Amino acid sequence: MEETRSRELKLLAQKIRLETLKIIASRGNGHIGGSMSIADALAVLYGEVLNVDPKDPLKKDRDWCVLSKGHAGPAMYAALGLKGYFPIEEAYTLNDYRSHFPSHTDRSLTRGVDLTTGSLGQGISEAAGAALGNKMQGIKSYVYVFVGDGEADEGQVWEAAQFAAHYKLDHLIALIDENGRQLDGSCDEVMSHGRGIAAKFDAFGWNVIEVKDGNDVDEICDALLLAKKQEGPSAVILHTVKGKGVTYVEKTGAHSSKPSKEEWAEMLKEAKEKLAAMEGSL
Amino acid sequence: MMYRLSEKHEKDLRPCCDGYADALLEMMKENDKVIHIDCDLMGCIDVGKVKAVFPDRVLNAGIAEANAIGVAAGMAATGMIPFVHSFGVFASRRAFDQAYLSAGYSRWPVHVIGSDPGVTAAFNGATHMPFEDAGLYLDIPNATVIDPCDYNEAFSLSRKLLNEKYVTYMRLIRRDHIQVYEDGSEFEIGKGILLKEGTDVTIIASGILVYNALVAAEKLEAMGISASLIDMHTWKPLDEDLLLKDVAKTGAVVTAENHQVSCGLGSAVANVLIRKLPVPQEFIGNQGRFGQCGPQADLEREYHMTADDIAAAALRAIDRKG
Ligand SMILES: Cc1ncc(C[n+]2csc(CCOP(=O)(O)OP(=O)(O)O)c2C)c(N)n1
Ligand SMILES: [Mg+2]
Numbered sequence: 001m002e003e004t005r006s007r008e009l010k011l012l013a014q015k016i017r018l019e020t021l022k023i024i025a026s027r028g029n030g031h032i033g034g035s036m037s038i039a040d041a042l043a044v045l046y047g048e049v050l051n052v053d054p055k056d057p058l059k060k061d062r063d064w065c066v067l068s069k070g071h072a073g074p075a076m077y078a079a080l081g082l083k084g085y086f087p088i089e090e091a092y093t094l095n096d097y098r099s100h101f102p103s104h105t106d107r108s109l110t111r112g113v114d115l116t117t118g119s120l121g122q123g124i125s126e127a128a129g130a131a132l133g134n135k136m137q138g139i140k141s142y143v144y145v146f147v148g149d150g151e152a153d154e155g156q157v158w159e160a161a162q163f164a165a166h167y168k169l170d171h172l173i174a175l176i177d178e179n180g181r182q183l184d185g186s187c188d189e190v191m192s193h194g195r196g197i198a199a200k201f202d203a204f205g206w207n208v209i210e211v212k213d214g215n216d217v218d219e220i221c222d223a224l225l226l227a228k229k230q231e232g233p234s235a236v237i238l239h240t241v242k243g244k245g246v247t248y249v250e251k252t253g254a255h256s257s258k259p260s261k262e263e264w265a266e267m268l269k270e271a272k273e274k275l276a277a278m279e280g281s282l
Numbered sequence: 283m284m285y286r287l288s289e290k291h292e293k294d295l296r297p298c299c300d301g302y303a304d305a306l307l308e309m310m311k312e313n314d315k316v317i318h319i320d321c322d323l324m325g326c327i328d329v330g331k332v333k334a335v336f337p338d339r340v341l342n343a344g345i346a347e348a349n350a351i352g353v354a355a356g357m358a359a360t361g362m363i364p365f366v367h368s369f370g371v372f373a374s375r376r377a378f379d380q381a382y383l384s385a386g387y388s389r390w391p392v393h394v395i396g397s398d399p400g401v402t403a404a405f406n407g408a409t410h411m412p413f414e415d416a417g418l419y420l421d422i423p424n425a426t427v428i429d430p431c432d433y434n435e436a437f438s439l440s441r442k443l444l445n446e447k448y449v450t451y452m453r454l455i456r457r458d459h460i461q462v463y464e465d466g467s468e469f470e471i472g473k474g475i476l477l478k479e480g481t482d483v484t485i486i487a488s489g490i491l492v493y494n495a496l497v498a499a500e501k502l503e504a505m506g507i508s509a510s511l512i513d514m515h516t517w518k519p520l521d522e523d524l525l526l527k528d529v530a531k532t533g534a535v536v537t538a539e540n541h542q543v544s545c546g547l548g549s550a551v552a553n554v555l556i557r558k559l560p561v562p563q564e565f566i567g568n569q570g571r572f573g574q575c576g577p578q579a580d581l582e583r584e585y586h587m588t589a590d591d592i593a594a595a596a597l598r599a600i601d602r603k604g
Contacts, residue, residue: 027405070409097576097584102407118409119376120345150322153344183322184342190322191344256335257324 005048011278012082013043017245018271019078019088023101025268026092029258030103032249035075037179038146042079044220045078045144054084057112061208063141064130067179068123068157069148069177070104070219077110106150121154124174128164131172131233142198142228150182153191155170158204164233166206172233173224178214179242183255201235207252215245222249246270259274285467285475291493292305294433299327299454301436302395306365309444310339315361316444319354321347321368327397327456329367343507344394347372350381369403369452370396370412380420385449386422392450393443394419399429399453399489400540403573403580411573412453413494417545418449420518426450426471427518427549429539431492434463435515442471447485458578460493462513474521476528480508482529483596487538488514488547490567491587495538504570509596517547521579522554529559532598539593552584562602564595 001007016039024030046052050063067076074094081088081249093099104118117123127145134141147157164172176197184190193200202208207230209223220238227234243249248267249257259267306329309316317339318329324342333340344349345595347368354364367373368494373396374381396415403411419425426446430436436454443450469475477492478499487495492513499509510528513520529535537548543565552563568585582588 056603095407095575097580102575103405104407104409116409118407119372150345153322153346154344155349182345183326184320184324190342191346215287 003125005069005079006218008045009043009221012047013040013217014271014275014278015082016043016075018077019081020075021246021268021271023074023091023094025075025264027094027217030074030094030256032246033254034069034148034179035072036175036244036246036249037177037242038072039075039245040215040217041175041220042075046079046083048221049224051141052083052143052234054112058086059107060171061139061141062127064143066115066117066123066127066143066145067105067216068117068127068145069088069120069151070117070123071176072146073103073105076113078106081114082109100135111257120148120151121156124157125131125160128160128169128172131169132162132167135171140171142173144175146175146177148178148182149176149178149193149197150190152193152197158200161201161204161206162199167230169233170231173227174233176234176235176237177240178237179240181242181251181253181255198235198237205232207232207234208237209234210237210239212239238256245274286464287477288461288464291460291496294459296336296433297328297457298436298459299397299435299456301430302440302454303327303329303332305437305440307335312335313363315363317341317357317362319350319364319366319386321345321350321372323368326360327367329455347377347487348380351377351394355380355384355388355390355391358385358392359414360391363391365393365395367395367397369398369410370415371410372454373413374412374418374451381419381449382422386425386550389424389448391447393446393453394451396451397454397456397578399455399585400568401578401585402455402490402540404581405575406494407575413542413568413573414545416451416453416517416541419570420545420550422449424448424494425518426516428452428471428516430515431489431513432459432462434461434465434467435469438467438469439471439515441467446471455490459490462492462496469515472516472519474516475513475525476510476524477513478509478511480510480532481486482508482532483534483536483600484510484512484532485512485536485592485596486512486525486551488517489540491538491540491592494587494589495592497589498596499581501589501593502596507596507600513592514547517550520550520554520576525551525554526559529555531559532601533561536562536566536592536595536602537563538587540587541567543567543569557604564599566592566595587588
């Protein structure tokens with residue numbers, strides 16, 4: 001990818017990280033880990049790949065972005081806010097009474113959210129349905145869907161995989177967040193994936209594209225562009241780090257975090273300093 | 283049955299879910315067939331301490347609730363005694379056909395624990411807020427359904443589940459809650475608790491609304507109204523004897539549940555009364571709306587579950603006696 005474009009996407013990813021932290025900080029605790037692992041992929045999607053218009057969030061030929069791992073809502077709100085769907089400050093009300101920004105993405109509450117998720121496994125089926133619905137109506141847009149590696153325990157994920165391959169949904173692209181951890185610990189301890197999630201998608205008839213560093217915007221971008229050219233549905237396997245970029249969370253890979261005041265201050269400081277350093281080098 | 287009402291009405295410092303985890307530990311010590319299967323939510327109800335003692339009998343099925351209940355049924359068929367936990371929404375809606383057929387209809391004792399009932403799901407929001415979980419289990423003909431109100435009740439009733447022959451469902455508050463009963467209190471499945479005897483109206487509550495109902499009864503008393511209060515921790519089998527005996531005296535009823543009224547405690551009570559002793563009944567609970575996120579206190583107001591709401595409903599029920 002072009003040098004400046006790559007640097008801009010990295011910058012956007014860091015902005016998403018900082019805003020995600022601010023959003024979760026407004027509540028005081030939340031899913032920092034699983035939000036951070038997809039910050040780079042969200043930057044590539046919203047900064048480069050997606051055909052979307054924040055002024056017309058429901059335009060017919062838009063690309064869709066679905067968070068099947070709905071608990072990473074804060075990262076999505078950061079990406080949407082920075083893209084201009086709403087003033088980002090509105091999202092500093094995470095989970096407040098009557099807030100439009102619940103932890104889990106909800107299409108009836110938040111501008112720019114395409115499908116409602118939160119019950120793991122459901123988003124990928126909904127995304128497959130959207131891809132098929134678009135296809136049947138001659139709409140050429142793509143549907144991107146984030147799936148967690150813990151989420152991939154759900155049988156529904158594989159029912160959706162089977163369906164998507166059967167109907168040759170070549171405009172369905174799943175981004176698998178392989179951060180190696182779910183709520184109770186590592187996926188290997190809690191519920192292992194046999195020969196691996198990639199091998200499973202392959203066996204289900206999907207194109208599988210492995211991204212060695214799923215927190216690297218260049219690698220992600222290349223993989224998504226490649227996925228768009230394939231016949232049939234594609235699974236882009238992002239090998240990521242839970243909590244990426246936030247030392248406090250990266251250390252433990254915690255699913256949900258409840259940092260103290262001091263820890264919050266430290267995390268925000270770290271994110272701001274990283275952003276300033278990047279802006280300086282631009 | 284031995285229970286003592288706590289005088290203090292203070293926040294219990296123990297998370298309510300420890301009532302289950304502590305009971306589980308005792309049951310595992312006493313009976314080597316007892317196992318716990320979780321769906322990647324062990325961390326949410328602190329069964330880690332039980333796993334530390336019995337690493338081979340606390341299992342994780344991953345984020346796959348329907349399979350977990352199916353597996354539990356198969357294990358029960360071999361004589362094991364499985365407890366299965368997930369959040370209430372997933373332990374019911376997500377796995378209901380398995381609960382109904384593999385466990386219920388097949389007549390295996392599978393004990394399902396659904397945490398974060400109703401508004402206690404609070405910040406986890408709409409997708410995680412079960413208002414129909416217990417209602418679904420009520421519809422399984424041989425199921426036992428329980429909605430405990432505090433640590434001590436959850437502890438005692440968890441242990442009693444061991445005697446049940448068929449599928450059971452227990453709602454489990456996770457953390458903050460008011461202590462209603464003193465330590466050492468004992469409860470029986472299917473036996474409601476008459477917490478207060480009155481003459482004007484019978485309030486029937488369970489779960490977090492037992493405490494709100496206690497406060498409501500005090501408010502009513504200050505207004506010169508004498509209310510009975512029943513903690514109906516078991517929704518099924520319902521304690522009809524206690525219900526009918528008390529309502530025969532008062533002639534008016536308020537049911538109070540942290541659940542949809544269309545399919546919960548209120549409708550179970552109405553089902554009995556309308557046939558055997560028709561009296562005016564008012565329903566406190568979710569009146570047919572979806573969940574939403576927010577602090578529990580705000581949500582109790584939003585869904586009209588506060589002590590004031592219960593007291594006002596009591597006045598309406600009395601008014602309708604005619
Ligand atoms: C059906 C269902 N079961 C359980 C949960 C509770 N839950 C939320 S996140 C999570 C762990 C998810 O792990 P993973 O998919 O790997 O997410 P990530 O690591 O990307 O945060 C669990 C068990 C849920 N939201 N939905
Ligand atoms: Mg994960």
